[in-house]
Amino acid sequence: MDVKALDKALQEILKKREELAKIDYNNPKYDDLEEQLHDLEDDFHDEYGEYLEEAFQKVHDDLCPDNDVLMPIAYLGKGVPVEIDKLAGKDTKLILAPAPTRIVLAVGKDKQEVIWTAK
Numbered sequence: 639m640d641v642k643a644l645d646k647a648l649q650e651i652l653k654k655r656e657e658l659a660k661i662d663y664n665n666p667k668y669d670d671l672e673e674q675l676h677d678l679e680d681d682f683h684d685e686y687g688e689y690l691e692e693a694f695q696k697v698h699d700d701l702c703p704d705n706d707v708l709m710p711i712a713y714l715g716k717g718v719p720v721e722i723d724k725l726a727g728k729d730t731k732l733i734l735a736p737a738p739t740r741i742v743l744a745v746g747k748d749k750q751e752v753i754w755t756a757k
Contacts, residue, residue: 639689641739641756647682648736651714654678679711686710690734693754697732697741701753710734717744 654675661668690710698707702720712718717733725745733742739756 639686639756644686644689644756645736645739647678647686648714648734648739651675651678651682651711652736655715683709683711689756693741693756694732697754701743702730702732713741717742 654671658668658671658675661671687710691707694707694710694713698705698720702722705720708718711734713732713734715733717731719729719731722728722730722743729746731744733744733750734740735742740752741754743751743753745751
């Protein structure tokens with residue numbers, strides 16, 4: 639796996655999302671930016687989806703087997719809420735983060751732990 643290319647693709651998606659978030663739906667550029675974002679996400683999934691889905695499946699199996707594994711792109715940014723038996727009642731999320739590409743377990747607003755890193 640070319641982890642540098644993976645990380646670059648992830649950062650491009652985040653950059654495009656930020657760009658899109660800064661403009662209003664009525665902006666004439668909105669539709670073009672949204673289309674570019676979807677293309678980036680589709681290409682990302684085609685290239686890295688299987689690799690990342692396997693990583694997320696292992697993480698889910700270990701930490702939150704009752705939760706379904708989603709497409710990796712869903713975990714990018716704010717993350718996906720998951721239920722972890724050992725942390726019952728706590729706000730827990732899995733987040734796909736870049737630089738380096740990794741899966742982070744966020745517990746509440748203050749605690750984050752890297753639980754997987756792309757290799």
